[in-house]
């Protein structure tokens with residue numbers, strides 16, 4: 001379960017950010033996770049909440065913003081999205097050429113600290 | 115106080131991976147990160163590849179496993195420098211493990227480095243190690259539904275090796291579906307159908323490495 005090491009990276013990162021900003025308590029952490037990032041939000045939350053004890057993030061709530069997989073077709077220039085974690089082709093014109101706009105995120109967005 | 119942060123969760127790994135990348139580039143080492151589920155045939159493929167490329171490349175190998183040294187012993191038998199990493203339960207290698215290991219390899223005497231990742235179809239894709247390319251091995255005994263179940267691995271790989279085709283007559287596996295789904299996920303991927311047991315198709319794979327990997331850093 002790689003959510004374990006991702007949760008650990010997340011915890012280390014937010015503690016570092018908090019301290020760098022001269023604060024000592026993390027109250028909340030807001031992150032975004034793309035559908036196609038390969039990370040399961042529930043598993044990540046579970047591990048984060050288990051390992052935050054005894055750190056300055058011990059009472060931090062984790063808010064996860066899930067991002068759908070969306071893309072822009074290079075042929076018909078329409079935007080489209082999917083519930084799946086992959087895209088084969090544009091649903092409008094069946095072109096295989098498209099740019100992923102979102103869905104791969106694994107980002108920290110905002111911290112609330114004191 | 116609210117802090118807008120906007121940074122990647124895996125920042126730390128990414129940074130170390132870039133350092134690895136710089137070492138590989140300075141030393142002109144082409145690095146292939148080999149991924150698959152457990153038992154698909156990564157070590158078998160490495161054995162065949164080493165036999166086929168021994169006269170053309172100075173090969174080195176990093177073996178990643180949860181525990182044990184069986185794979186490193188198999189590679190060592192072919193007289194190629196090899197270092198074993200045991201992740202102790204960890205389901206993938208990360209960039210810092212690779213960095214620590216590099217000191218134990220004769221990197222001035224290597225121009226093609228294979229990293230055999232821990233057998234797993236999900237996690238290795240998340241953790242960049244500093245490699246030039248990812249390649250994955252899919253054995254047909256795993257079933258034809260795997261590309262769509264694990265799209266990320268297939269999308270990130272420059273090459274996909276479909277292994278154990280000697281077993282095709284005994285399985286109800288839809289080869290056409292495997293080919294089609296792989297190409298749909300990754301239209302530019304280099305695809306090989308091989309048997310590490312009979313040696314079928316190995317030649318195409320080693321030739322591809324010669325033209326796409328060995329020439330790249332000289």
Ligand SMILES: Nc1nc2c(ncn2[C@@H]2O[C@H](COP(=O)(O)OP(=O)(O)O)[C@@H](O)[C@H]2O)c(=O)[nH]1
Nearest residue numbers: 152153154155156157158277278279309310311
């Ligand atoms: N029949 C058949 N067996 C294979 C082939 N390649 C590997 N194997 C067997 O599959 C098992 C796992 O192979 P190994 O290389 O250790 O897989 P790894 O875990 O991905 O490194 C071993 O028993 C190999 O002998 C193949 O092409 N055909």
Ligand SMILES: [Mg+2]
Nearest residue numbers: 156157185230
């Ligand atoms: Mg192996």
Ligand SMILES: [Zn+2]
Nearest residue numbers: 073076090093
């Ligand atoms: Zn379109």
